[in-house]
Amino acid sequence: MANESFEDGTVYWPELKASSIESGRYLIFTCACGVAEDAGWELVKVTHTISEVIWEFDRNGDQKFTFDKSNYLVQIEACENSMNLSEYPLAVEQAIFPELNDENT
Secondary structure, three states: OOOHHHOOOEEOHHHHHHOOOOOEEEOOEEOOOOEHHHHOOOOEEEEEOOOEEEEEEEOOOEEEEEEEHHHHHHHHHHHHHHOOOOOOOOOOOOOEOOOOOOOOO
16 A cells, blocks of 8 residues: 555655755655645654654655665666666656745755
């Protein structure tokens, strides 16, 4: 069964790739139209430790995902190497970020 928290969403590649470099808040998911708020997406808090990459965000309740850091980096690089963006551009080439308020900063 698919996780309902991820319905109406698509990965925004530039932010996913950026999340592999350092901790921060990233728009990893957005609506297929590119407007994050259309599908209720907000920024994902990404934390890098020595051995893990942790995602935390609110989507139908608090969500937390922990990844092995070395595997995370390898998989993002593998995805990038297998994508042929010149022949097959991503569905979402630009995204409109959600408006930030004090809760999101």
